[in-house]
Amino acid sequence: MAASESMTAAVLTGYGEPPTVQRRPRPTPATGQVLVRVSAAPITPLDLLCASGGSYLGPPALPYVPGVQGVGTLADGSGVWFPTHAGLAPGDGGLAGYAAVAVADLVPLPDGVDHRLIAALGYSAVAAWSALTLRGGLRPGEDVLILGASGTVGQAGVQIARLVGARRITAAARSAAAAERLRALGADAVVPLRADDDVPGLADRLREAAGGPVDLVLDPLFGVPAAAALRVLRPGGRLVNLGSSAGATAPIDSATLRGGSLRVLGYTNNELTGQQRAAALVAIAGHAHAGRLTVDHQVRPLDEVAAAWQAQADGTAGARIVVTLV
Template sequence: MRAALIPEPGRPPVVADREPPEPGPGEVLVEVLAAPITPLDVLCASGRSYFGVPRTPYVPGVQGVGTLDGRTVWFPTPAGMAPGDGSMAAVACVPEADLVPLPAGVDPVRLAALGLSAVAAHRALLSTGGLRPGETVIVLGAGGVVGQVAVQLARLAGAARVVAGARSAAARERASAAGADAVVALDTDDVAELAGRFTEAAGGPAHLVLDPLYGVPAAAAAQALGPGGRLVNLGSSAGDTFPVDSSTLRSRSLRVLGYTNNALTREERAESVAHLAGQELTVAHETVPLADAGAAWERQAAGAAQGRIVLVV
C-alpha cells in the first residue's frame, strides 16, 4: 500500500510502498478516504513535543475518515505520540472501539478538515466555557480551524454577538466568512489598545473568551470581559505566558479555565464528532493527493496553505 512516512524527526514525510498493517486483538483495518495535516502532526514529527521523540519511520496522522464494511467512519490514532502508525496511508489499523460511525452522505474531506480541532472548539466553548444563549463571545485565533468552528458554534448556540480576533488579513477574512459580527486585527502588542478594540467591537463587556493563542491577545481579551466572565485557554501560539494583572482578575471575579482534548473520554470524543458531523459546519480547506504529502506538509507547517490541508487517498 502507499503511505506517507516520516523518515526521521524534523523531516517532512516521503511517500513509499509498505506492507499493509496486521490488526491485533480488537483492531480493524480502515480504508482511508481523507487525512488532515494538523499542527499536532507537525509538532509530534518534529521530535520537540512533550510526547518525546517518535520512533521512525512511522506513518503520521492523528485522525482520519475512512470506510469499514461499507460504513463511513471517523477515527483517531496516537501516531507520533506513541509507537504505531497513523492515518496518512491507504489503510489504517485502528481499535474498533475508537471508530465513530458517520451519517450517510457526509463529506469525508469536510469532516476530516474539522476533526479534532472542531472537537476542541465544541467542548471548550459549550462544556468548559458554558456558553449560554444571549451572551457575547470573543473568539481569538478565529482564522484557524478551532476559531472558525467556534464562531459558527457560538452562532448555533444562540450567542447574541460574536467578536473574532485574528492576525493576518487572510485569517480575518476567514473569520468574517465564518459569521463573526465584528473582526479585530491582532496587529499590535499593546494590551490596552487591543482591549479597547475588543470592548468596542463587543458593544460592552463580553461574557466568554475562547483562546487558542494566550499571550498578549488573551490578556487584552480578558480586560474586555465583564463581571463573572470566563476565559477558556486551549493553546499558546502567541506566547507561553499571560500578562494579565491581578486587579483585572479580582475586580471582576474572572475565571481562567484550561482545556485539552487529551482529557476527554472515548465516549465524550465520539459524542462531539457525531454532533459535529450532523451540523452544517465548514472551514477553509484544500485537498491534496497522498502522493504529494511531502510538499503539502511543508506548506502546512510554514503556514502557507489556504486553510487546513486534507490528504485524499
Template structure:
C-alpha cells in the same frame, strides 16, 4: 500501499511504499479516504513535544476518515472517523492508504457526508465545541469573543456560538482572508491582530468591537491577545485557553483578575472519554451535513504529502490541508 513517512525526527515527511498494516484482534482495517495534516502532527514529528520523541520510522496522522474493510465490530463499508496515537505512542497513523484502528476509536459517519470536510473538522472542531459548551459553560444570550478565528478551531467556535444562541460574536484573527471568512461564518464584528499589538491598544480595539463587557472568551492564541481579551470580560467572566500560537505565556495582571473575580480555564481533548468525543463529533458532523458548520480546507493527493507537510510546517497553509486517496466503497 502508499504512505507518508517520518524517518527522522524534525525532518520533512517523505512519500514511499510500505507494507499494509497488520490487523491485531480488536482492530479494524480502514481504507483511508481523507487525513488532515494538523499542527499537532507536525509538532509530534519534531520530537520536542511533551509526548517525547516518537519511535521512527512511523506514518503520521492522529486522525482520519475512511471506509471499513475488515472489522469484527463495525460493518464492512461503513464510513468512519477515527483517531490514532501516531507521534504520541509507537505505531502508525492515518496518512496512508490503509490504517489499522482500534474498534473503540471508530466513529460511524452519516451517509452522504463530505469525507474531506469531516476530516478537516475532526479533533479541532471537537475542541472548539467542547471548550465553548462544556468548559466555557456558554449560555444563550451571552457575548462571545473568539481569538484565533482564522484557524479551524476558531472557525468552528464562531459558528458554534451562533448555534448556541450567542447575542453577539466577535472574532479576532490575523489574515485578511481569515477576517473575511469570520464575517461570512457569522461574526458580528472582526478585529485584526498584528505583531505590533500591545495589551492596551488591542484591548481598546476589542472593546470597540464589543457591545459592552464580554461573557466568554475562547482563546486559541494565548500571548498578548489573551491578556487584552481578559480585560474585556465582565465580572465573573470566563476565558478558556486551548492553544498558544501567539505565545506560551500571557501578561495577565493580578488586579484585573481579582477585581472582577475572573475565571481562566484550560481545555484539552485528552480529558475527554471516547464516548464524549464521539457524541461531540457526531453532533458537529450532523450540523456540517445540514450546512450549518463549515471550515476552509484544501484537498491534496496523498502522493503530494511531502510538499503539503512542508507547507504546514512552514506556516504557509491558509486552509486545513487534507490528504486524500482514490479509495472508493
C-alpha cells in the same frame, strides 16, 4: 509482498523531515481492532510536533506513518472518523491506505458526508466545540469573543458559538483578509490583531467591537490578546485557553482577575473521555453534513504529501491541508 497485501503510505524516516511515499504492508488488526480504508487525513500541528522529535513525550521510533486522525470506510462501506496514537506511541497513523483502529474509538459518520471536510474539522472542531460548551459552559444568549479566529479552531468556534445560540460573536484575527470570511461564518464584528498591540489599546478595540463586555472568550493565542480579552469580560466571565501561538506567557494583572471575579480555564482534547469526543464529533459531523459547519481547507493527493507537509510546517499553506488517499 503482493499488491493486495500492501498499501501506499506517507512514511517518516527522519526527524524534522517531510514524509515520503512508500509501499508498506497492509496492517493486520489485532483483537478489538478493525481495518479502515482511509479516504482522507489532515496534516495537523500535533503531527508536525511529533515528527520533529521534540515532543514532550519524546521522539517517536522511526520509521512510522504519521497522522493522528483520519476518515475512512469499513468493509460494509459505512463511514467513520478515527483517532490514532501515531507519533505519541508506537504504531502507524492515518496517512496511509489502511489503518488498524480500535473498534471502541470509531465514530460513525452520516451517509454521504464529505470525508475531506470531516478530516479538516476533526480534532480542531472538537476542541472548539468542547472548549466552548463543556469547559466554557456557553449558554444561549451570551456574548462571545473568539481570538485567533482565522485559524481552524477559530473558524469552527465562530460557527459553533452561533449554533449554540450566542447572542453576539466578535472575532479577532491577524489576517485582514479573513474579516469577510469570518462575517460569512457568523461573526457580528471582526477586530484586526496587530504585532504592536498593547493590552489597554487592544482591550478598548475589542470592547468597542463587541458593543460592551462579553461572557466568554475562546483563546487559542494567549500572550497580549488573552490579557486584553480578560479586560473585556463582564463580572464572572470565563476565558478558555487552548493554545499559545501569540506567546507562552501573558501580562495578566491581578486586579483584573479579582475585580471581575473572572475565571481562566485551561483546555486540552486530552481531558475528554472517549464518549465525550465521540459525542462532539457526531454533533460536528451532523452540522457539517447539513451545511452549517465548515472550515477553510486544501485537498492534496498522497503523492504531494511531502510538499503539503512542508507548506503546513512553514505556515505557507494558508489553510488546513487534507491528504486524500483514494
